[in-house]
Amino acid sequence: MINKSALAQPDVLLVLQSADAPVDSEYLHTLPYAPVLVMTTQPSLISSTSLVFHLPNDANQKAVHRLLHSVERVLNARRHVVTLVANGGTGKTQAVLKFVSENLSRFSNVWFFDASSNDTLTANFKALGKAAGVGEDVRDVRDFLARINQKWLCIFDNVDDENVFLKDYIPSCNHGSMIITSRLSEISQMASPDCHIELMDLTEASAVELLLNQAHKQSSDENQNLAFEIVGALGCHALAVSTAGAYIGGTPTCTMGNYLTHFNKKKKKILNYRMRALDNYQRTVYSAFLLSFEKLSYPTQVLMQICAYLNPTAIPLEIFTRAATFTGNDINTVDVDPPIQAIYFVKEFFSLFADKDSWEDSVVEMCQLSLASYNAVKKCLDFHAVIHTCAQETVKCHYISQTATLILARATPLGDAIEEYQFRRQLLIHASHIWQVNNLPTVHTKICLAHIFKESGMLVQTEKLAEEVLLAHKQVFGVHHPQTLTSMGNLALTYFYLGKLEAAKRLEQEVLPLRKQVLGDYHPDTLISMANLALTHREHGEFESAEKLGEEVLLLRKQVLGVHHPDTLTSMNNLALTYQAHGKLEVAEKLGEQVLLLRKKVIGDCHHHTLDAMANLSYTYKKCGKLKAGEKLEKKVLSLRKQVLGDHHPATLTAMTNLATTYWELGKLKEAEKLEEKVLPLCKQVLGYHHPATLTAMANLATTYRELGKLEAAEQLGEKVFLLYKQVFGKYHPHTLTSMANLAITYGWEYGKLEAAEKLGEEVLLLRKQVLGAHHSDTLTSMNNLALTYQAHGKLKTAEKLGEEVLLLYKQVLGDHHPYTLTSMDNLVITYQACGKLGAAEKLKKDISKACVTPRGLWRCPEA
Known part of the structure; x- marks a missing residue:
């Protein structure tokens, strides 16, 4: 017996399943307007297997409210179609069920169809037609729905198969309404005006609440903090968050504090963890993902698997198009254990995309199934963190991760052009991701990543890679081979940038005679070694040696390369800086002006090397006391950098920093402060928190605060930058010692801190x-x-x-x-x-x- 009063209770839904024809006939006419939600069996019918239950409250509340707003418009006179699109596991079906449970009285009938395939949808229509006695053909049922001139609602759930032609099932009439849930983005084309909903992930706050509820944990400050960390790692994905909570609640050894450790060790097990819920939702995070993934073409599946070993955000499509046209060798004789399977697979992978349009076709596939999003302006792919993890779990061959690394290396340009530098900046997050999780399989990959890291100020990583490359070259080629000498020179330069001046000097003094012996005194590589050793002497304060060697390099480059060769002009520029550091300011000024004139003549006014010479000359002017001339030149440099490179290029930020320093030296402290407060957040945004240029900007601002009498701000920022320098470069780097010295000066200016100033100054x-x-x-x-x-x-x-x-x-x-x-x-x-x-x-x-x-x-x- 049906309890009709139960149907009127709030938040209660009557679900009818597997009703037979006689029962259908008996009850169909007795409850023609009853608020009924029919699942995938005999829609709108009463049977002895009926079940009353409360719907879960863990759907995305914001999406439910938006859905409510859209569906309310459905209740108007004309027919409306609401489309709800999102990837698997975000709670589409739950959101719809919750809406229906709260609005049953608005509808004469509610029919729920499983539209995941043509077979299931046809079976649902056949069952309804049989129950209603109108025939079992899809057209008969469609016409039957059209004849019911009432406010009915049809729900087409999980229209995820592009081969399902939904229009064949939708009645032609101006009454009744439909809700369609899908992962396919093109389903939005079926929506009535303003009735399409993109169901986004949970907000952080709602995700935390859901996690704690599912885990049966109290909302203490500690649990809140741990929950924020977990939902952040899961990207606020509704099903993943629910699963995490259920796993924590149901696994005695798993806590809020160690869940992420469990997850990283047992990803596939947890992604396949099946929750015991009242709504009978049977899909796990992984199975929900697979429903979409298995619909992808094979090339697109492989592309997605390779992307799973890159950073999940901002993956430039250019990585793949560049790598596809790579003409070098993935391996050479120095690779003693080459990744043969990965190299073969790279070739097989690119053969799948012989047609250039294939890349975009794959992007469209992934986006249509809500597996990825695409930024058309930046031409970059983005993957949700959970989808990214699931994609990695589909990989059965261990060499796919090596394939991703080889492709990244193939795509890395090693030239000096601005476009190549800018692309390497885009590759940084992916190089960092690979560095953290994979061993680099070839020397070429190590060289490429070292190049990316060096430009971004990640010198510790650069040093490790440079040492590994040198060791490999020595073992295979011996110490006298040109490639070994090149890797020695690169490592020495890395030591120089790290402030390990003694190590740099020792290695450069070893490389120089070897290059003279192997290549000759006049070879360009020999002259590079001489030039680098001269720079190290200068940084060491050995000005006489630096000056002598710098003059020798300049003379040889003039003889070998000519006066106008870029390397010759670089030697002139470096020698001018050495004269300046040695206090020979007039000579430095004269040579700096000569370099600038020649660079303008040879490579043009706007070339970045010309602007470097201009910046160096402005510095010399300031050292000579010509602060106004320095300021004028630096303003010109900044203007040209913005014009040529853009406002956010690192060289532009350096020009801003230099101009702010000049303002400081001119006593224009307010102008200096304003410009430094502008450049510091830009450096953090563009270069990262730990880049040397960011730390310089931070140190300069601390000094300006001190000069302005803002001693508390100066002290706080000074202590912060000192700590960062120690973390990034180590305690003994010259930059670290400079920040320590600046902090000692700040302490000396503060009342009652002379003891601290003295102690730090002595150290x-x-x-x-x-x-x-x-x-x-x-x-x-x-x-x-x-x-x-x-x-x-x-x-x-x-x-x-x-x-x-x-x-x-x-x-x-x-x-x-x-x-x-x-x-x-x-x-x-x-x-x-x-x-x-x-x-x-x-x-x-x-x-x-x-x-x-x-x-x-x-x-x-x-x-x-």
């Missing part, structure tokens, strides 16, 4: 002596600044002794007229006066006057 000085040597300009800067700290602390004798020592060293290293020498003289005058040695102070003042420099009083040598 910096000791480390700089160890790392850079006693005569390096940075070491002398630390001595000068520590003397000032002693003076401020009232330790006048110690300050005097250290001040005299640093002045003597400045004269020996940089000469009597270098700005830093004159600065230390200024500071020593103040110290003599504080000690009551007025005669010594006056004598030193006269020495300064002879150099035509006006004493500026207490002044610190710049650190940033």
Whole structure:
């Protein structure tokens, strides 16, 4: 007996299954308008197997409300079709069922059809026709629905097969309404105006609530934090979040704290975990994914599997089109254990896409099944984190991950063109993803990833790869082979960028004689080694050696390559910087102007090497005290960088940083602060939090805050950048020591922090002596600044002794007229006066006057 009063209760739905014909005939006419939801058996009929249950409340509430809004329009006079499209497991069916349960009284009848295939849909129509006594042909049932001039609702669920022609089943009439759920994006074309819904993933908050409910966990702060981490990893995918909660709740050894560890170890098991739910939903996360994946063509399936080993977001289609036209070799003789299967599979894979349009066809396939989204502007694919994981679990061959790595390496350009640099920047997140999860199978892949990492400031990774490449070359070719020497040179340059100057110097001094022996004195690679060693000497503070070697390289390049060759101009540029660092400012200025003129003539005004020369000359102008000329040139550099490279290119950001520094030196602190506060977030966005340029921007802003008297902000930012430098470069890198020195100065400016300033200043000085040597300009800067700290602390004798020592060293290293020498003289005058040695102070003042420099009083040598 049917309890008719039960049908009127809220949130209750009567589900009728497997009714036979006699029962159908008996009850069909007694309840013609009853609120009934019919599943995939005998629609709208009452039977002895009926079941009353409460619908789950874990559907996406936002989507339900949107669905409610759309379906309410269905209740108007004309027929409406609502389409609901999303990938598997996002709760489409649950959202529809919840809507129906809350709105049963609005409809005369509700018919629910399983539209996952032509067979199931035809069977549902046949059953309805048989029950209604109108015939079992699809056309008969369709006409029957058209004749019922009432507010009925048809639900076509899971229209995921593109071979299902749904229009053959939809009645032609102006009454009644339909809801269609599907993974196919083109289903949206069937929607009435403004009646298409894209069901998105859960919000973070609703996903956390769902997870905690399914896991039967209290909503404590600790559980909330752990839940946010879990739903973030799952991308707020409704079914995945539900499954995670059920797995945690049903697995004694799994907790909120260790779920992600469980997941990473047992992905396939958890993705296939079947929840015990009242709604009889039988699909697991993985099975829901497979329903769509198995509909893809074989080439598209393989493409998706390869993408599963890249980062799930922003996968440029250009990776595959570039790799397809690669003309080099995936392996060479240095690869002792080459990935043969992966290499064969790469060739097989690209043979599947012989037609260039095939790539776009595969993108369309994945997007139509809601397995991926495509950014048409950036031409990039994006995969949901859960779908990405599921795709990886379909892989049965171990070499697919190696295939993805080989394809990325094939796609990596190694040239200097701006377009190639920009594409390498796009590859960074994928190179990082591969680095974290896969062993690199060939030397070529290591070289390519090292190139990507080096440009992005990921020098620790670059160092490891460069060392592995060198070891492989030595083992196979020996130390005298040109490729071995090239890898030695690359590793030495990496050491240089890492601030490991001693290691760089040792390796460069080993490479140079070997290249002379193997290649000859005049070979371009030999000259590169000479040039790099000269740079290392300069950074070491060994200006005489740097100058001598730089002059030799320049002369040889003029002879071998000619005056106008780009490498010759680079040598001129580097030598100008060496003269500048050595205090030979007039010579540096003259040579810098010559380089700029020649680069304009040879490669044009807007070439990035010309702009580099312009930036270097502006720096020399500032060192010469020509701050206005430096500012003017830097503004021009910034304008051209924006014009040529765009606002967000790293070189543009460097130009902004340099101009802000000039504002600082001109005393335009507000302008400096404004520009630095603009450039820092851009550096974080474009280059990443740990890139050297980002850390420089952060350090400069901290210094500006200090000069503006914003000491608390300066201290906080200074401590942060010091910590980051230690993490990225290590404790002994020159940049780390500079940030430590800057922090010591900030402490010295703050009331009551002289002890901390003194302690940190002494530590910096000791480390700089160890790392850079006693005569390096940075070491002398630390001595000068520590003397000032002693003076401020009232330790006048110690300050005097250290001040005299640093002045003597400045004269020996940089000469009597270098700005830093004159600065230390200024500071020593103040110290003599504080000690009551007025005669010594006056004598030193006269020495300064002879150099035509006006004493500026207490002044610190710049650190940033």
